[in-house]
Amino acid sequence: MKELSVNHLLGIKYITPQDIDLIFETADQFKEVINRPIKKVPSLRDITIANIFFENSTRTKLSFELAQKRLSADVISFSAAQSSVKKGETLIDTVNNILSMKVDMVVMRHERPGAAYFLSQNVKASIVNAGDGAHEHPTQALLDSYTIRERLGSVGGKKVVIVGDILHSRVALSNIFALQMQGAEVKVCGPKTLIPKYIESLGVTVEPNLRKALEWCDVANMLRVQNERLDVNYFPSTREYSQQYGVDKALLDSLNKEIVIMHPGPINRGVEITSDVADSQQSVILDQVENGVAVRMAVIYLLASKIK
């Protein structure tokens, strides 16, 4: 009988390859559940979960909420815009107030790297990191790997290129950890200004040329240009970015093999990828969204089973 080695999911770097296998095996069962006529199981009926989002989110929040409801957990959701955080309350106070209402698990997104870790050290609840600044976004990396495993059979031995804004991306960092942990090879590709200086110390290589990167890889994960995080101009214009680092159908068709296109969403159509690429057979973007619910169900189920 297996269980996770951790009581919180704070980042991929805190878990083991065995944890990833267990999460995926459990997600396989939940994927079957969410395709039934009645898509709900009663496992977590005595668990209450708080979703606390200090940063905007649409799909991650929806996906977590849906996963929790499919498991029959009681869910409270709150976003910072409407909260006392604006009135100057500290993070620990906010969360402890919520926990006094007998909450067992907290799913949190926060703009500060390390916020989830900090919380796990200071409050008594199981914490799931739904994104902390430019640090980690573990469930996104898990669902990305799960989608690769589903499409290509396994993650080990595959070549994955992550394209775009690596500097501000928690998706990139979590993906690098998760992919390497499962034995995949990772390259990053993007404007030099958006590649972190010491990225090679993580064991990834930098390929500045998009065509070369695509010809090398089995999977291309196209990150979103995060305009809201670009405080200075990292590239001359969106038009120039899309010419150098955007993927269109002509580029895809000119490669000597068929690669899988991923995107964590939301897509800037015509910037990172064009519409015909996003909607093509090679794109697994909507599979990622579907798998997101199954993977999050697995994570929540496995963490909840450790709450005594």
Next chain:
Amino acid sequence: MSHKILLTSREVNIILHRLACQLLENHLDFKDTILIGLQPRGRFVAERIKQILEQQYSVQDIKLGFLDITFFRDDFRRSEKPLEANKTQIDFLVEGKKVVFIDDVLYTGRSIRAALTAIQSFGRPSQIELLVLIDRRFSRHLPIQPDYRGRQVDAINDEKVKVSWKENDGEDSVYLI
């Protein structure tokens, strides 16, 4: 720890034949009947019964599915061991059909309670029956009894009934451990 054999391979097979015949008597052509093996170990009983019905009694097109009840159990976070899920495979609707749950050992009845809830995700059966190879008498926590029973055994609580199958464990047998 002592091992006492309850059923030998020959006895297991005689009992499976009888159970198959009793099913046949009640369901005849199996047109509106669905057999559901409860994961993990009811699967072997269900596959054997289907095999006997097809090969010895020429029943065609028997619908067989496998139901995993892990997410419907009532001991989540209460049991010492983490619960591990198995594959559910039900490729048809059970709406309006006669469903037969098949399991190896009926003990407290809690698995069957969970299965009764779980099957509702696949529709509303017109009727549900229960077939078990071993019925542990005097051990029920819930008012659940089998419609078809292989062998009734009296075992005290710390004893375990272990059913082995040729395809999984090398031999067909039932032991009291």
